[in-house]
Amino acid sequence: MVVLGAGPAGENLADRAHAAGLSVVIIERELVGGECSYWACMPSKALLRPVAARHDALRVDGARQAMSGDLDVAAVLARRDRFASDWNDEGQVSWLTGAGIDLIRGDGRLDGERRVTVTVADGGTRSIMARHAVAVATGSRAALPPVPGLADARPWTSREATSAKRAPGRLIVIGGGVVGVEMATAWRALGSEVTLLVRGSRLLTSMEPFAGEAVLAGLRSAGVDVRTGASASSVHREGTDGPVTVRLDGGGEVEGDEILMAVGREPNTDDIGLETIGLAPGSWLAVDDTCVVEEVREGWLYAVGDVNHRALLTHQGKYQARVAGDAIGAVASGEPLETGRWGRHVATADHAAVPQVVFTDPEVAAIGLTAEQARRDGREIKVVDYEIGQVAGAGLYADGFQGSARMVVDTERGHLVGVTFTGPGVGEMLHSATIAVVGEVPLERLWHAVPSYPTISEVWLRFLEEYGC
Numbered sequence: 001m002v003v004l005g006a007g008p009a010g011e012n013l014a015d016r017a018h019a020a021g022l023s024v025v026i027i028e029r030e031l032v033g034g035e036c037s038y039w040a041c042m043p044s045k046a047l048l049r050p051v052a053a054r055h056d057a058l059r060v061d062g063a064r065q066a067m068s069g070d071l072d073v074a075a076v077l078a079r080r081d082r083f084a085s086d087w088n089d090e091g092q093v094s095w096l097t098g099a100g101i102d103l104i105r106g107d108g109r110l111d112g113e114r115r116v117t118v119t120v121a122d123g124g125t126r127s128i129m130a131r132h133a134v135a136v137a138t139g140s141r142a143a144l145p146p147v148p149g150l151a152d153a154r155p156w157t158s159r160e161a162t163s164a165k166r167a168p169g170r171l172i173v174i175g176g177g178v179v180g181v182e183m184a185t186a187w188r189a190l191g192s193e194v195t196l197l198v199r200g201s202r203l204l205t206s207m208e209p210f211a212g213e214a215v216l217a218g219l220r221s222a223g224v225d226v227r228t229g230a231s232a233s234s235v236h237r238e239g240t241d242g243p244v245t246v247r248l249d250g251g252g253e254v255e256g257d258e259i260l261m262a263v264g265r266e267p268n269t270d271d272i273g274l275e276t277i278g279l280a281p282g283s284w285l286a287v288d289d290t291c292v293v294e295e296v297r298e299g300w301l302y303a304v305g306d307v308n309h310r311a312l313l314t315h316q317g318k319y320q321a322r323v324a325g326d327a328i329g330a331v332a333s334g335e336p337l338e339t340g341r342w343g344r345h346v347a348t349a350d351h352a353a354v355p356q357v358v359f360t361d362p363e364v365a366a367i368g369l370t371a372e373q374a375r376r377d378g379r380e381i382k383v384v385d386y387e388i389g390q391v392a393g394a395g396l397y398a399d400g401f402q403g404s405a406r407m408v409v410d411t412e413r414g415h416l417v418g419v420t421f422t423g424p425g426v427g428e429m430l431h432s433a434t435i436a437v438v439g440e441v442p443l444e445r446l447w448h449a450v451p452s453y454p455t456i457s458e459v460w461l462r463f464l465e466e467y468g469c
């Protein structure tokens with residue numbers, strides 16, 4: 001089989017299909033490891049971890065007194081560079097080839113049914129015919145809206161925001177989603193004056209409202225100038241290196257040294273030959289639960305990761321890759337697919353059990369449906385809210401622990417459908433909630449899952465007590 005794109009989704013699919021007995025060729029035009037390893041998850045979290053570690057120490061009396069000064073910016077950036085492997089993919093290439101997967105470096109394009117053409121560095125081309133399947137795992141790139149003057153102002157995207165070699169004096173961030181709030185947190189802590197422009201009234205709109213409110217308060221107390229209801233009507237940069245000015249709808253302007261656009265993603269499908277198989281270039285590739293592209297007959301084309309637009313997260317892309325790789329292997333060897341609700345060959349969790357951690361201060365960790373999404377889904381629900389600081393473990397973790405928790409229970413089915421935590425360190429609590437949601441663990445059984453004392457996890461006991469167990 002042929003895999004187009006060696007990001008986390010493509011690499012995992014290749015590995016799984018190879019383990020199932022297929023010979024696999026993977027095509028990559030930039031770095032093996034994809035966006036996640038070099039310009040997204042890894043470098044962004046490497047920038048954010050020192051911010052959280054410092055804040056954690058500042059929140060514990062005794063440790064606080066041992067802290068002096070701000071972050072060492074050069075050391076943080078050097079650590080980030082190490083986590084991005086200095087933008088060198090040798091390590092990942094040797095993993096791929098060691099796993100028995102063939103790598104071709106170049107630009108891959110579909111060229112009719114089951115055929116892929118690769119343009120390699122010297123301009124030559126290679127054509128490969130897949131016997132079993134082709135998988136598209138070409139990922140996504142930052143969207144740039146058609147704001148007058150924006151393109152000429154050379155805006156930062158997530159790539160520059162995660163790989164910059166120094167903190168800009170003044171950074172304007174547009175977009176109140178995950179990239180916007182995480183990068184505002186990081187660069188503020190690294191010394192930039194940050195203005196965050198959000199066109200709506202809330203941050204992190206796909207999450208519980210209290211999560212966005214907590215992050216908004218955290219950003220403001222860190223000194224970020226967060227402006228809600230602020231839309232850019234035009235952007236102008238003076239000369240090549242001069243300051244950049246954002247004019248706002250309804251009047252007013254903001255000046256900065258760099259501008260980061262963090263307003264969502266577009267699929268890398270403009271130039272991958274979709275038209276040769278009757279699909280529209282530039283579109284997201286809609287797939288069924290086995291990750292087969294729905295519009296392509298005979299089921300030979302798969303799409304995994306960001307490009308199918310189901311859940312733009314590395315862990316979900318890798319999950320889809322495991323599902324699809326196993327499905328391709330099963331089809332190739334004539335075995336039946338297990339497509340029941342939680343079957344081995346379906347990415348069921350994508351629908352209502354997607355976990356996500358936002359690495360801001362406070363952190364946000366969420367899985368499944370918000371209360372509003374569950375109601376829209378027609379479910380009978382009960383919502384339990386709890387201030388995490390009231391459990392003993394939280395007070396020990398941080399003096400005056402600030403954080404909230406919500407569980408959403410489907411009362412007809414008797415299990416959790418959503419959980420959200422905010423506060424320091426809550427990211428590591430999320431998998432307990434993921435297991436409860438995916439396992440559809442009845443609340444009466446959850447009652448017997450005793451949290452250790454004194455940990456923040458005791459919030460689980462309080463959830464159940466408040467619910468009336």
Ligand SMILES: Cc1cc2nc3c(=O)[nH]c(=O)nc-3n(C[C@H](O)[C@H](O)[C@H](O)COP(=O)(O)OP(=O)(O)OC[C@H]3O[C@@H](n4cnc5c(N)ncnc54)[C@H](O)[C@@H]3O)c2cc1C
Nearest residue numbers: 005007008009029034035040041108139305306312313314
């Ligand atoms: C700033 C930022 C931070 C993030 N942080 C997190 C996080 O903490 N946790 C998390 O789960 N997710 C995070 N994400 C999302 C995560 O990066 C993506 O979900 C993930 O990278 C998607 O993986 P993928 O394999 O689908 O695509 P990508 O990682 O985009 O990889 C696609 C690969 O395909 C290659 N390619 C594209 N077209 C072709 C072609 N025609 N021929 C050959 N090769 C091609 C590309 O060069 C690339 O290497 C973050 C995203 C951003 C922007």
Ligand SMILES: NC(=O)c1ccc[n+]([C@@H]2O[C@H](COP(=O)([O-])OP(=O)(O)OC[C@H]3O[C@@H](n4cnc5c(N)ncnc54)[C@H](O)[C@@H]3O)[C@@H](O)[C@H]2O)c1
Nearest residue numbers: 145175176177178179180199262263264312356357358359
């Ligand atoms: N920690 C993590 O898990 C993590 C971190 C970063 C990114 N990611 C993933 O990467 C993806 C991309 O993140 P993102 O923040 O770019 O997208 P996003 O979809 O999370 O947020 C984009 C925000 O920009 C706003 N917006 C859209 N168009 C706009 C415009 N023209 N002007 C002003 N605002 C506009 C949207 O309303 C939204 O609030 C997300 O899907 C996210 O899951 C995950």
